[in-house]
Amino acid sequence: MKYLQSSSDTNPEREQEFEGYLCQVGRRLKDLRSLRKENLKTVSLATGISIHELKKIESGKVNFQLEILFQLCDHYNISGEEIVKWDI
Numbered sequence: 001m002k003y004l005q006s007s008s009d010t011n012p013e014r015e016q017e018f019e020g021y022l023c024q025v026g027r028r029l030k031d032l033r034s035l036r037k038e039n040l041k042t043v044s045l046a047t048g049i050s051i052h053e054l055k056k057i058e059s060g061k062v063n064f065q066l067e068i069l070f071q072l073c074d075h076y077n078i079s080g081e082e083i084v085k086w087d088i
Helices: 012-035 040-047 051-058 066-076 080-084
Strands: none
Touching: 012 051, 012 066, 012 080, 040 051, 040 066, 051 066, 066 080
16 A cells, blocks of 8 residues: 555554545545546546546545645535544
8 A cells, every 4th residue: 555664563453444444535535526426537627636546545545645635625515524534
């Protein structure tokens, strides 16, 4: 996974949990886009985030910066808290 570094003190369970959170956030973002009947190109043009990056974010395959999360939240008119709430 991008940005996750392997080291001798890496906790595999914690890394797996983190990857799960990224997938949850990605699913929520994709669901918002679908509810608004927007395609990736529309979101890309509105936010300046590449289609390729949006695909990786929505699939949970990239650990992205908070700045990108806020750009997407602004676009969808939703708070960051609503996106990152965890299903525990």
